[in-house]
Amino acid sequence: MSRFFNKKYINLDPYTPGEQPKDMEYIKLNTNESPFDTPPKASELAALEAYKLRLYSDPEMRDLKDVASRYFGVDKDELIFTNGSDEALYMAVMAFCDEGCGAAFPDITYSFYPVICNMNCVEYEQIPLKDDLTIDIEDYYNLKKTIFIANPNAPTGIALKKSEIEEIVKYNPNNVVIVDEAYVDFGTESSLSLTKKYDNVLVVQTFSKSRGLAGGRLGFAIGNKELIKDLNTLRNSFNPYNVNRMTLAAGIGALMDDEYVEANCAKIIKTRNEMRDELKKLGFKMTDSKANFIFARHPDAKGEYLYKELKNRGILVRHFNSAGIEDYVRITIGTNEQMAALLKELSDIL
Numbered sequence: 432m433s434r435f436f437n438k439k440y441i442n443l444d445p446y447t448p449g450e451q452p453k454d455m456e457y458i459k460l461n462t463n464e465s466p467f468d469t470p471p472k473a474s475e476l477a478a479l480e481a482y483k484l485r486l487y488s489d490p491e492m493r494d495l496k497d498v499a500s501r502y503f504g505v506d507k508d509e510l511i512f513t514n515g516s517d518e519a520l521y522m523a524v525m526a527f528c529d530e531g532c533g534a535a536f537p538d539i540t541y542s543f544y545p546v547i548c549n550m551n552c553v554e555y556e557q558i559p560l561k562d563d564l565t566i567d568i569e570d571y572y573n574l575k576k577t578i579f580i581a582n583p584n585a586p587t588g589i590a591l592k593k594s595e596i597e598e599i600v601k602y603n604p605n606n607v608v609i610v611d612e613a614y615v616d617f618g619t620e621s622s623l624s625l626t627k628k629y630d631n632v633l634v635v636q637t638f639s640k641s642r643g644l645a646g647g648r649l650g651f652a653i654g655n656k657e658l659i660k661d662l663n664t665l666r667n668s669f670n671p672y673n674v675n676r677m678t679l680a681a682g683i684g685a686l687m688d689d690e691y692v693e694a695n696c697a698k699i700i701k702t703r704n705e706m707r708d709e710l711k712k713l714g715f716k717m718t719d720s721k722a723n724f725i726f727a728r729h730p731d732a733k734g735e736y737l738y739k740e741l742k743n744r745g746i747l748v749r750h751f752n753s754a755g756i757e758d759y760v761r762i763t764i765g766t767n768e769q770m771a772a773l774l775k776e777l778s779d780i781l
């Protein structure tokens with residue numbers, strides 16, 4: 432640390448992204464990327480923009496908003512695009528949490544939430560999951576805090592129903608409820624329609640997982656237009672060109688390639704269900720994941736051991752050293768070939 436570093440940040444404990452080692456070719460099942468090619472139209476449109484990088488991107492993102500507002504059935508002023516959905520989550524903390532109103536989220540969830548709260552000096556409450564790693568929605572009634580719910584949750588993959596999200600929204604009429612739907616396209620009902628009915632719900636989604644654009648960095652939030660206006664005020668105060676030209680075009684392409692994206696999601700869901708059966712045969716216990724990953728533990732092998740052994744054999748999975756989930760590994764659903772390789776190594780290890 433330099434002697435100039437702002438005192439308010441000296442105790443920051445930054446988010447740890449999944450590792451990207453370069454010492455050999457790994458089968459990467461640790462960051463929930465799509466195992467399939469980028470949607471072809473996305474690559475094609477982005478490539479054309481690569482020749483126009485001399486020019487700033489459109490700060491109002493009109494072309495992408497035109498396509499997306501039709502696609503999601505919302506008005507353009509109910510929608511904001513961000514540099515990955517992490518940026519939307521960050522701006523939501525900035526916009527809707529302050530000294531009077533902290534944040535609340537489950538104790539086991541996306542580990543970025545506590546980081547962005549700390550970064551903004553926002554206090555947060557971590558609400559314990561039940562023993563089976565599910566959320567008790569009544570724990571979220573009348574909290575008087577800004578609520579962050581990943582649905583499906585990460586890294587458990589367990590989803591709430593839209594009606595359950597609606598209860599949380601209804602019971603917190605004077606606070607914003609942020610529903611982080613990073614994995615919604617793998618079989619969970621979206622809460623998008625709630626944004627028409629309630630002025631206190633913000634749905635955040637990403638192109639990183641189901642749409643195969645993790646490296647493009649494109650996320651978005653949908654909500655009541657006043658909420659979106661607040662987020663735009665912040666965006667225009669620190670980075671009005673937050674999404675670059677190539678990524679704006681890639682976003683349009685990914686929405687045009689809808690059939691390709693949907694077919695890939697269907698493949699992931701199918702492989703996920705098959706993998707559950709195979710892992711069960713090997714003795715694994717799993718949560719009911721509705722995401723593009725499986726969250727599994729084995730009674731005879733610790734999570735860290737499985738992670739290390741798999742890494743030695745060229746397969747990366749994610750292990751979290753946090754209370755309550757140390758025994759688990761999170762395995763991204765890959766191609767059938769990748770899954771076959773994983774199963775072979777796992778049965779060997781066990």
Ligand SMILES: *Cc1c(COP(=O)(O)O)cnc(C)c1O
Nearest residue numbers: 515516517541585613637639650
């Ligand atoms: C991956 C992920 C995100 C953010 O992804 P971006 O790449 O920043 O869009 C947000 N929330 C959860 C729960 C995630 O797993």
